[in-house]
Amino acid sequence: MGGVGVALCVLAWELMIQVKHPLPSVLPRPSTVFGELVTLLSSSAFYHDIELSLFRVFAGYLLGVASGLAVGIGIARVRLVRDLLTPSLQALRFIIPFAWIPIAAVIFGLSEAGKVFITWYAAFFVIAFNTEAALDSMETTVVNAARTLGARRARLTFSVIIPNAFPGIITGLRLGLGLSWISLLAAELVNASAGLGFFILQQSALLETPSVIAGMIVIGVIGYLMNGAFRLVESYVGKRSLSGELS
Amino acid sequence: MTAEQPTPIAGGRSRRGGARGRVQDGGADDGRGRIWLGLVVPVTFVIVWQVASTFSGPLREVTSSPWAALRVLGDDARSGVLVSDLKTSLAEAIGGWLLACLIASPLGVVMARSRTLSQLLLPAIEVVRPISPVAWIPLTILWLGVGYEEKLVVIFIICFFIVFVNVYDGARLIDPLLVKAARTLTASRLRIAIHVLMPAATRGILVGAQYALTGAWGGMVVTELVGASSGIGYRMRFYGSALRPDGVVAGMVVVAIVGWLLDRIAKLLFERFLSKYR
Numbered sequence: 001m002g003g004v005g006v007a008l009c010v011l012a013w014e015l016m017i018q019v020k021h022p023l024p025s026v027l028p029r030p031s032t033v034f035g036e037l038v039t040l041l042s043s044s045a046f047y048h049d050i051e052l053s054l055f056r057v058f059a060g061y062l063l064g065v066a067s068g069l070a071v072g073i074g075i076a077r078v079r080l081v082r083d084l085l086t087p088s089l090q091a092l093r094f095i096i097p098f099a100w101i102p103i104a105a106v107i108f109g110l111s112e113a114g115k116v117f118i119t120w121y122a123a124f125f126v127i128a129f130n131t132e133a134a135l136d137s138m139e140t141t142v143v144n145a146a147r148t149l150g151a152r153r154a155r156l157t158f159s160v161i162i163p164n165a166f167p168g169i170i171t172g173l174r175l176g177l178g179l180s181w182i183s184l185l186a187a188e189l190v191n192a193s194a195g196l197g198f199f200i201l202q203q204s205a206l207l208e209t210p211s212v213i214a215g216m217i218v219i220g221v222i223g224y225l226m227n228g229a230f231r232l233v234e235s236y237v238g239k240r241s242l243s244g245e246l247s
Numbered sequence: 248m249t250a251e252q253p254t255p256i257a258g259g260r261s262r263r264g265g266a267r268g269r270v271q272d273g274g275a276d277d278g279r280g281r282i283w284l285g286l287v288v289p290v291t292f293v294i295v296w297q298v299a300s301t302f303s304g305p306l307r308e309v310t311s312s313p314w315a316a317l318r319v320l321g322d323d324a325r326s327g328v329l330v331s332d333l334k335t336s337l338a339e340a341i342g343g344w345l346l347a348c349l350i351a352s353p354l355g356v357v358m359a360r361s362r363t364l365s366q367l368l369l370p371a372i373e374v375v376r377p378i379s380p381v382a383w384i385p386l387t388i389l390w391l392g393v394g395y396e397e398k399l400v401v402i403f404i405i406c407f408f409i410v411f412v413n414v415y416d417g418a419r420l421i422d423p424l425l426v427k428a429a430r431t432l433t434a435s436r437l438r439i440a441i442h443v444l445m446p447a448a449t450r451g452i453l454v455g456a457q458y459a460l461t462g463a464w465g466g467m468v469v470t471e472l473v474g475a476s477s478g479i480g481y482r483m484r485f486y487g488s489a490l491r492p493d494g495v496v497a498g499m500v501v502v503a504i505v506g507w508l509l510d511r512i513a514k515l516l517f518e519r520f521l522s523k524y525r
Contacts (some may be wrong), residue, residue, distance in 0.1 A: 005370025012371070026390060042375070080284075087285030094510070098468040098480075102487035102495045103344040107309050107351045190472045190484070197381070204385035212386050220378035227377070 026209045036210035037217060045228035046199070050218070053184060053196040056115040061180045063116070064123025065173060071124075072131025072172075077157050097122040097183040105191040111146065115187050115195075122183040123176035130172025134165035168239050181223055311493035319486075319497040328482070333505070335478040336467050339395065340509075343402025344463040348456050351407045353478075355414030356448045372411070380405040380466065384473050393474035398467065405466040410455035417451020418444065453517045460513045464506045 152178025471480025486494025
């Protein structure tokens with residue numbers, strides 16, 4: 001399916017060039033872009049950009065996973081935490097990660113901390129909300145069954161509710177990584193001196209369209225792989241979830 | 248292909264059957280609502296921030312203070328800058344959103360019902376979709392320069408995929424039993440189309456449009472941050488470059504409030520229509 005899609009896109013692309021004869025700087029030929037992609041993938045400078053972007057994403061993302069899970073579980077299971085934090089989190093979620101980019105630039109300058117803050121912020125909210133929703137939405141029969149067997153608060157939370165919420169939690173982790181990646185790209189477009197996002201912006205300023213498109217393809221592939229890896233985890237976890245075993 | 252969105256804080260519907268609901272173990276939600284507790288965190292934060300920035304020069308330079316941000320907001324509102332920025336930003340966001348809805352909705356419905364068309368176009372759409380819309384910005388700037396059209400295109404791309412996915416799924420996943428039931432009542436294909444397909448498709452359109460509006464507003468922020476000459480996002484970058492965090496914070500507040508308003512309006516409008524089609 002993917003192969004057919006790529007082939008169709010390349011075909012349509014080549015067709016458009018034959019029909020419209022655009023400038024190579026506006027729409028280069030697929031072969032030119034492919035050649036540029038190969039060149040880039042064998043250049044260490046490009047790998048440095050990729051590594052930097054990935055580092056920024058994963059550093060913030062892992063922090064976001066830890067904090068998001070903790071807060072999500074806390075809100076779902078501890079009443080005090082829920083009362084204290086929910087209104088603030090609901091309000092803050094309308095300050096989208098992108099809106100934090102300018103102030104992060106002022107506070108952190110061009111340093112890595114600024115980018116990691118943005119990726120953390122993006123992941124944290126998505127993971128916290130999804131985890132909370134997953135924990136809150138549970139098959140009551142399972143919970144009641146566990147309680148008749150004498151499970152108390154902590155045991156209930158960790159042995160029954162969280163495992164049962166795994167699929168929802170994993171979905172949250174997947175969406176969080178996706179938003180982290182997008183937010184990082186945006187931050188690199190606005191305020192960076194290196195990285196994938198910065199690379200494509202710089203190339204577009206130099207009218208190096210083949211490089212821009214090659215960079216976009218790399219970005220797309222990375223995003224696709226990140227999403228795909230989680231989908232694999234989701235399907236594996238889905239088979240082993242508690243309710244999956246019970247039904 | 249499923250419509251992916253972060254789930255809101257609410258009880259969910261189980262797809263595996265079985266009752267689902269808030270875990271009733273006297274846990275985190277008693278329903279008595281100690282609402283005032285929710286204000287503790289934000290009020291404390293604002294107070295601490297204001298006091299700290301009053302006494303600390305370095306902090307003030309970097310984050311300014313709540314009061315300073317409010318002052319900038321007032322100044323910009325009075326001078327008309329805020330209104331003109333809002334007009335630009337809303338024009339970009341809503342323009343791209345509308346265009347996407349108008350194009351993605353019929354496309355989604357037609358593709359959902361036509362196997363040949365979907366086999367032809369779907370692979371191409373699925374290949375382009377993983378390329379985050381943000382990554383399209385440099386190319387779009389290269390093509391169209393920095394301006395209204397460029398922002399419209401980027402926001403269109405963001406909204407298109409959101410609406411398309413929701414419409415396509417909605418129109419595709421129609422319970423075949425419903426169609427069979429209609430057929431046993433000797434309904435013609437046209438009547439089936441009207442009474443079974445359209446409600447399902449409309450549901451998809453409404454849900455997709457709702458999510459897309461939020462995406463459009465966020466897209467506006469990004470595109471304006473990268474390059475613009477007016478608008479809320481531009482204003483934030485402008486103040487940021489001038490090292491005026493008070494202006495940046497003011498901009499963040501506006502982004503949040505308008506984003507919330509759009510979300511509210513979309514919910515109100517669409518949920519009213521949605522209830523007719525359940």
